[in-house]
Amino acid sequence: MSAWLALLRPGDWATLLLGVLTVGISFPLLWTGGQAERAVIRLDGKVMAEFPLTAAQRYTVTGPLGDTLIEIAPGRARVLADPGPRQYCVQQGWLTRPNAIAICAPNHVSLSLSGRSTSHDSLNY
Amino acid sequence: MTVSTIDLPVTRDDRRIARYAAAAIALTLAEATLPSPLPGVKPGLANIIVLVVLVRHGWRDAAWVSLLRVLAGSLLVGQFLAPGFFLGLTGALASLAVLAVTARLPTRWFGPVTASVLAAFAHIGGQLVLARLWLVPHDGVFYLVPIFAASALVFGIVNGLIAAKLLKELP
Numbered sequence: 558m559s560a561w562l563a564l565l566r567p568g569d570w571a572t573l574l575l576g577v578l579t580v581g582i583s584f585p586l587l588w589t590g591g592q593a594e595r596a597v598i599r600l601d602g603k604v605m606a607e608f609p610l611t612a613a614q615r616y617t618v619t620g621p622l623g624d625t626l627i628e629i630a631p632g633r634a635r636v637l638a639d640p641g642p643r644q645y646c647v648q649q650g651w652l653t654r655p656n657a658i659a660i661c662a663p664n665h666v667s668l669s670l671s672g673r674s675t676s677h678d679s680l681n682y
Numbered sequence: 683m684t685v686s687t688i689d690l691p692v693t694r695d696d697r698r699i700a701r702y703a704a705a706a707i708a709l710t711l712a713e714a715t716l717p718s719p720l721p722g723v724k725p726g727l728a729n730i731i732v733l734v735v736l737v738r739h740g741w742r743d744a745a746w747v748s749l750l751r752v753l754a755g756s757l758l759v760g761q762f763l764a765p766g767f768f769l770g771l772t773g774a775l776a777s778l779a780v781l782a783v784t785a786r787l788p789t790r791w792f793g794p795v796t797a798s799v800l801a802a803f804a805h806i807g808g809q810l811v812l813a814r815l816w817l818v819p820h821d822g823v824f825y826l827v828p829i830f831a832a833s834a835l836v837f838g839i840v841n842g843l844i845a846a847k848l849l850k851e852l853p
Contacts, residue, residue, distance in 0.1 A: 564846035568791035576799050576835045583828040 593655045593670040596634040598627055601665045610634060610670070620664035627668055636661060636668055699735075699743055703750040706731040710755035720826070722769075722809060723833045726841060728755070729777070729801065733794050733845035734852075741778075741785050748774045765817055769809045776808025777801035794849065798842030802834035 565573075598606045600618050608614065608629050615637070616627045623640035633653045636646040641663035649659045655672025658679050669679070706728040713727050728751050736744035752774045756767040784797040810830065814823050 561843050561847070564793065564843055564850065565795055566789075566791055566793040568787070569793050569795040569842075572792070572796040572799050573839065576803070576838070579803070580828065580831045580835050583831050587824055587827050 593632065593653060593657070593672050595671045596627070596629050596652075597669050597671055599667045599669070608634075618664075618666050620661075620666050622664045625661055625664050625666040634668060634670060635659070636666075639666070640664055695743070698739070699746045699750070702731055702735050702743070702747045703754070706747055706751040707754045707758065710751055711758055714755075714759045720829060721766075722806070722826075722830060725837045726802065726805065729798065729805075730841050730845045730848065732781075733798055733801075733842065734848055736781055736785060736797065737794060737845075737849055741782050744781060745778050748778055768816075769812055772808040772812040773805035776804040780804035793842070794845040795839060795842030798845060799835060799838035802838030802841070803831070806830040806834045 593610055596608045596610055597604055598608075598616060598618055600620055605618055606616055608616070610629065610632050613628075613630045616629065618625045618627065620640075624638075625636060625640070626638040628635050628637040630651075633651040635651045636649070636659050639647050639661045641661050643663075646659040646661040646666075646668070652659055652668065652670050655670055656679050658667060658669040660667045709727040709731065713724060716725075718724055729748075732744050732748045732751075735747050749771075752767070752770050753762075756762045756764070756770065761767050780800050780803075781797055784792065784800055787796065810823060810827065
């Protein structure tokens with residue numbers, strides 16, 4: 558190992574540091590689709606409400622099956638309760654990334670996050 | 683049989699370049715058999731030869747070896763004039779441009795590892811630009827930059843160290 562390290566000259570270490578920094582910076586720079594900023598709640602495709610993801614609050618949408626309860630928190634949002642039979646949108650938990658979406662199909666409700674840049678059409682889990 | 687009237691004088695330079703190019707082509711072929719997790723992520727072992735030639739015989743010889751390697755290597759694996767050939771050629775040209783600069787750095791401070799790492803970055807950089815302009819006209823290709831950059835760094839270091847060791851130990 559030390560025999561190999563002896564092959565490195567002082568400037569080589571600077572190059573390596575630069576390379577590691579470049580690689581390190583490229584990951585957060587290119588692998589985040591930006592910050593989620595707003596939560597959009599739709600019923601039958603129509604926007605019912607839009608909240609910035611800054612303050613914690615709750616919102617209730619009434620669909621054909623009953624009330625869907627949405628919880629907004631700083632930087633994230635989730636479907637807290639839904640009358641649908643299989644609870645897929647509730648089990649999705651917190652949505653944090655832009656364009657992530659939770660669809661409560663039986664109650665015709667969807668919760669999606671939007672960011673400044675739209676890097677994907679949608680994200681589903 | 684008619685005696686050929688064409689006489690191609692072969693100089694010592696030609697023979698030396700041919701020998702190095704043959705070694706580089708052999709490494710390219712050996713590498714082509716290795717499975718790759720992602721097109722473009724390759725060790726680039728032939729660049730070890732290019733680095734050795736650059737230090738021993740200068741940039742002109744290194745450029746010959748590198749470009750002969752791209753040409754003959756692509757012919758042998760059946761990729762001549764396929765997209766992969768142009769990607770490799772662009773990468774080789776970009777790294778040769780960078781090597782022209784690194785060859786002027788003071789050798790007391792900068793060794794083959796610096797040349798190798800910078801050339802590896804130039805290699806993927808050139809390929810990505812061509813891929814973005816021609817093959818994937820969408821910014822989605824840049825999503826892969828972190829993987830390419832990380833592999834360029836790792837293989838750049840490894841190839842540079844091997845080249846440095848060869849330069850030290852071979853007569």
